[in-house]
Amino acid sequence: MVLDELFIAALILIGSFFGFSAALGLLRMPDFYTRMSTSGKAATLCCGLLLAGVATLFQDAQVTARAVAAILFLLLTVPIGVHMIARAAFRVGTPMWRGSFVKPRFKNPKKELQ
Amino acid sequence: MRIFLLNLLLAISWAALTGNATLVNLSFGFLLGYLALRISPELPGGSIYFKRLQNFSRLCIFFLQELVLSSLRAAWEVFSPILKSRPIIVRIPLEIHERNQIFVLINLISLTPGTMVLDIAPDNSALIVHTMFVDNPDRFRQEIRLGFERRVREAIS
Numbered sequence: 001m002v003l004d005e006l007f008i009a010a011l012i013l014i015g016s017f018f019g020f021s022a023a024l025g026l027l028r029m030p031d032f033y034t035r036m037s038t039s040g041k042a043a044t045l046c047c048g049l050l051l052a053g054v055a056t057l058f059q060d061a062q063v064t065a066r067a068v069a070a071i072l073f074l075l076l077t078v079p080i081g082v083h084m085i086a087r088a089a090f091r092v093g094t095p096m097w098r099g100s101f102v103k104p105r106f107k108n109p110k111k112e113l114q
Numbered sequence: 115m116r117i118f119l120l121n122l123l124l125a126i127s128w129a130a131l132t133g134n135a136t137l138v139n140l141s142f143g144f145l146l147g148y149l150a151l152r153i154s155p156e157l158p159g160g161s162i163y164f165k166r167l168q169n170f171s172r173l174c175i176f177f178l179q180e181l182v183l184s185s186l187r188a189a190w191e192v193f194s195p196i197l198k199s200r201p202i203i204v205r206i207p208l209e210i211h212e213r214n215q216i217f218v219l220i221n222l223i224s225l226t227p228g229t230m231v232l233d234i235a236p237d238n239s240a241l242i243v244h245t246m247f248v249d250n251p252d253r254f255r256q257e258i259r260l261g262f263e264r265r266v267r268e269a270i271s
Contacts, residue, residue: 021189028192033230033244034201038188041227045185055137064137079224083231086244090232097201 008057015049018042031097032089040082047074117163121147169269176265180226187247188227200249203232206241206258210267213238219266223258 025038048071055067121144128143129135151157152164191199210216216238220231228246235241248254 018185018189021192025188025192028197030197031201033232034199034246037228037230037244037246038192041225041230042185042188044225045181045227059136061136068137075221075225079221082224083220086230086232090242096203 004056008053011049011053011056015046015053018049019046022046032094033086033096036082036086036089040078044074044078047071115163117151117157117160118167121151123147124150166269169265173265173269176261177222177225180261184226184228184247191228191246199246201244201246202249202251202254203242203244204251204254206243206255208238208240209259209263211238215266215270218270219262222262222266 019042022039022042025042026035029035029038051067051070055064058064124147125140125143128146129140132139132143148167151160191197208216208219210219216234220234220241223229223241223243224231230244231241232244233242243254243258245254248257
């Protein structure tokens with residue numbers, strides 16, 4: 001029983017840790033693309049772990065089915081949303097971070113293609 | 115596909131017989147059904163299904179491992195006081211050409227933190243990917259080709 005609770009607590013705590021790092025990434029990262037990568041996707045792992053924790057906590061068929069469905073739909077929809085927003089930014093030419101904190105530089109992403 | 119439905123049917127009947135339709139029991143029934151189909155002789159189309167299921171589960175495990183590793187790396191990047199990463203945008207020529215495979219590949223790349231698909235060439239021949247952690251474009255191309263692309267090609271057709 002105690003082991004069970006520790007496992008659930010670990011799942012939820014690790015999930016919230018990733019949620020926190022996503023929120024912090026939104027504040028700290030220098031340009032649009034890095035913000036998108038650190039925040040948009042850490043949310044997948046965060047929500048997945050939280051939902052898994054909730055499903056193991058309730059041990060109920062209804063809750064488990066909904067948690068699994070929610071995780072599946074997250075895995076399907078998050079990358080499409082991220083891709084559409086990033087593609088719009090890339091086509092418009094939103095400036096991209098190239099450089100360091102000593103010498104911040106922003107450049108047009110289309111000219112930086114390698 | 116028919117073998118997959120048969121396997122699913124076995125899992126459902128296992129859950130019905132034990133009177134317990136939780137996810138764990140259903141997966142256990144699926145595993146039992148898989149083993150039963152595996153030892154039964156001469157199923158038409160069986161070997162393709164077994165191979166594909168094996169490749170698919172390998173892809174899932176690889177993706178989960180990649181997701182956790184790169185999430186940790188992204189969190190480390192966020193919490194470290196100085197931003198050390200040098201983001202680059204790389205054009206990756208694709209070896210797979212089927213739409214389903216490309217869709218799965220793009221989903222997987224976009225889901226791992228730190229990498230993000232920005233655009234696709236109009237004829238589906240190349241992806242334009244933004245990455246945070248690898249600053250050598252050739253090494254990144256190699257990683258995608260040997261990591262995700264090969265496994266997607268093996269698992270999905």
